[in-house]
Amino acid sequence: MRKITIILLSILILASCKEQNKSKNQKLKVVTTTSMVTDLVQNIGKDLIEVEGLMGSGVDPHLYKASEGDVSKLLNADVIFYNGLHLEGKLVEVFEKMQHQNSKTIAIGESLDKKTLIGSEYFASNYDPHIWFDIQNWKIITEYVIEQLCALDPKNADAFKKNGQEYLFQLDDLQIKLDNIISTLPKEKRILVTAHDAFNYFGNAFDFNVVGLQGLSTATEAGVQDVQKLANFIIEKKVKAIFVESSVPKRTIEALQAAVRSKKHNVIIGGTLFSDALGNPGTKEGTYIGMFTYNVDTIINALK
Incomplete structure (x- = not known):
């Protein structure tokens, strides 16, 4: 203050x-x-x-x-x-x-x-x-x-x-490209689990069920009950992969993965997505178009 x-x-x-x-x-x-x-x-x-x-x-x-x-x-x-x-x-x-x-x-x-x-x-x-x-x-x-x-x-x-x-x-051109990539993933597999609720607009635009461990702001802490509830959801829906975010500490997603494994179910960390920030300048992910393309490629490859 x-x-x-x-x-x-x-x-x-x-x-x-x-x-x-x-x-x-x-x-x-x-x-x-x-x-x-x-x-x-x-x-x-x-x-x-x-x-x-x-x-x-x-x-x-x-x-x-x-x-x-x-x-x-x-x-x-x-x-x-x-x-x-x-x-x-x-x-x-x-x-x-x-x-x-x-x-x-x-x-x-x-x-x-x-x-x-x-x-x-x-x-x-x-x-x-x-x-x-x-x-x-x-x-x-x-x-x-x-x-x-x-x-x-x-x-x-x-x-x-x-x-x-x-x-x-x-x-x-980006919209057309991403529509084509996402169309290769069956709708029943379009479940995106991330660290916080950054991808709701993505979900609406591309017909994904999006679930964040934390709320819209990363200032919202995820509790033990949140982790257990989401772990049960992953098992019920047979979600294959969950995702870390580049601007959010990965410990929350690692805790979620551990909770799923403790229930005798396996879920992989499918990669790191760019949510609230782009990648490093000079890289593909350092632009909006490159970031979006990278994210979609990462999501689809992990969930297939």
């Missing part, structure tokens, strides 16, 4: 200096939160903007706390793109304060019709924030980001629209 207070005070003190330090000839300076948002903005802005992401590979946005070093990044930004829907839980207060200081903060999740969002049984009036796991959501968000960048930097609007359209075509 003390760290957040210091950050908020820093914003109040430094916000007035922002306009003085900005040059008209500079590229649009964009700060993003999660690696998925960073990848999206970079695909649209390319070398016409400067993008700096706060969260790298393996970082859990549910638990991420702004550091003092983040303050200068946020204050020097012309615009901040973040997921919203309480994904970046511990940054919400910082973003709200910055809005009051006339800083441009954009929650991409606000572009989606709330009727299409998945409600949360844990938090009233809140929604599942893992919206990127439905490609149709990501296409709507892509169009929204194009619109926002065009408004912020009109001189490069044509380039943003061109880049964005190319990316939308890539998302169309």
Whole structure:
């Protein structure tokens, strides 16, 4: 709490200096939160903007706390793109304060019709924030980001629209590719068990029964009863594999595997999925499209 207070005070003190330090000839300076948002903005802005992401590979946005070093990044930004829907839980207060200081903060999740969002049984009036796991959501968000960048930097609007359209075509191709891969797995085998509830949009989009050991936020701890209940479910449904997540400690899934084995049933750990963060920059999994393809390949190969 003390760290957040210091950050908020820093914003109040430094916000007035922002306009003085900005040059008209500079590229649009964009700060993003999660690696998925960073990848999206970079695909649209390319070398016409400067993008700096706060969260790298393996970082859990549910638990991420702004550091003092983040303050200068946020204050020097012309615009901040973040997921919203309480994904970046511990940054919400910082973003709200910055809005009051006339800083441009954009929650991409606000572009989606709330009727299409998945409600949360844990938090009233809140929604599942893992919206990127439905490609149709990501296409709507892509169009929204194009619109926002065009408004912020009109001189490069044509380039943003061109880049964005190319990316939308890539998302169309991704949808077709993943549909074809998933069609090879019988529907009765489409049961995805992971560390936390990050894949509900994926489940709806690709007809999977998705079960997470923890809730929508990794801040929600799984108890012994949760582990035993899910172990019984795995045995009943004859689930062949369960999955670790790159941004969540694997001990919870290992505990689940041990619980299943203690009941004289075997279940393998089918691999590590990327849920709340992309892979390392420069790798296939370091992009949204590469991450999604890798995840689906891993799931299908393990559950076959």
